[in-house]
Amino acid sequence: MxxxxxxxxxxxxxxxxxxxxxxxxxxxxxxxxxxxxxxxxxxxxxxxxxxxxxxxxxxxxxxxxxxxxxxxxxxxxxxxxxxxxxxxxxxxxxxxxxxxxxxxxxxxxxxxxxxxxxxxxxxxxxxxxxxxxxxxxxxxxxxxxxxxxxxxxxxxxxxxxxxxxxxxxxxxxxAIIGKKSADCLLAAFLLNICQRNAKHSGNETEIELTISRQDIACFLGMRRETLSRLLSKFQYEQLISLNGRQLTLLSINHLKQLANQ
The missing domain is CATH 2.60.120.10 (Jelly Rolls)
Incomplete structure (x- = not known):
């Protein structure tokens, strides 16, 4: 090159x-x-x-x-x-x-x-x-x-x-409060942070996730083990992709349905 x-x-x-x-x-x-x-x-x-x-x-x-x-x-x-x-x-x-x-x-x-x-x-x-x-x-x-x-x-x-x-x-x-299930809560959170970060990056589907899983779990009021299980589930269902710190939303429409948005 x-x-x-x-x-x-x-x-x-x-x-x-x-x-x-x-x-x-x-x-x-x-x-x-x-x-x-x-x-x-x-x-x-x-x-x-x-x-x-x-x-x-x-x-x-x-x-x-x-x-x-x-x-x-x-x-x-x-x-x-x-x-x-x-x-x-x-x-x-x-x-x-x-x-x-x-x-x-x-x-x-x-x-x-x-x-x-x-x-x-x-x-x-x-x-x-x-x-x-x-x-x-x-x-x-x-x-x-x-x-x-x-x-x-x-x-x-x-x-x-x-x-x-x-x-x-x-x-x-x-956008986050009042969600009835952990799946719904996490989907709403991921959509929210990507939308807010997009004002800087211009990209609503990707974010460099410098927030630790422990901090996310603490903020959402769930155990870290629950958060890790849900993230794995979302990846398996091809809703998101996690590559190191890089988070990509693969199916915004499905995430919005899950978050009741």
Missing amino acids: TSSNKSTKKNTAQQKHPRYVDCDNCSMQAICQPIGSDNQSIDLTKNYLTRRVEVSTEQSSSQPLNQSTGATLFEQARPLTAIFAVCSGTFKLCQRNDEGIERVVGFRFPGELMGEDALFLEAYNYSAVALGDNSVCEVLVDSLSACSQLAPELQQNLIQLLTKQSYEQQQNSQ
Whole structure:
């Protein structure tokens, strides 16, 4: 193979799976753009926004984002400092109860927000853990608030952002809750994560599944052994294909029927 052919294949792969979500497909977009008209606009984002901050498995919330000591972006019950949008990769959201038992309460994919509910609580309601080498855009809340006082349009954009996020999270919850069987629950979950990830990848049938089976089972409220059995069953019935971390939905219509969608 010639070097030009190798380069073409590499470029094609990069176009198919971009490193970062497009800003137009990101939930944070409403407050990440200049405000005003095309003829007279002002860009305040440099005062509160840091774009594409790398968060690896050696990242910690206890130190600045450019220092590497742990995998947690922010921790439950810590005072609110910033809200985040996922630029690349996947995060899991965890809550720990009074007895110290931790459960997985959600996942976030490129273009989705984290920590926005803390604007009301003034403390993070869950911990956000990076699953691999990820990146985020960070919005400092105090700085954003100060800019919003100077530019009411920015405050309106923030309200629009939070309203949209609330609606999307409600839709995601409704896609999964109330399922009567484990088969139905898993089918709904797989459809949901592929649809959400498609905003980044453009592909509703494939996803790189960085989420562990233990985390999926915990989120769905089933035993890991049950999840493994169901995944094997779905593969046998040619509903999905699992090749390492690569998950492919082979029969979306059948999965939708199974999920009662």
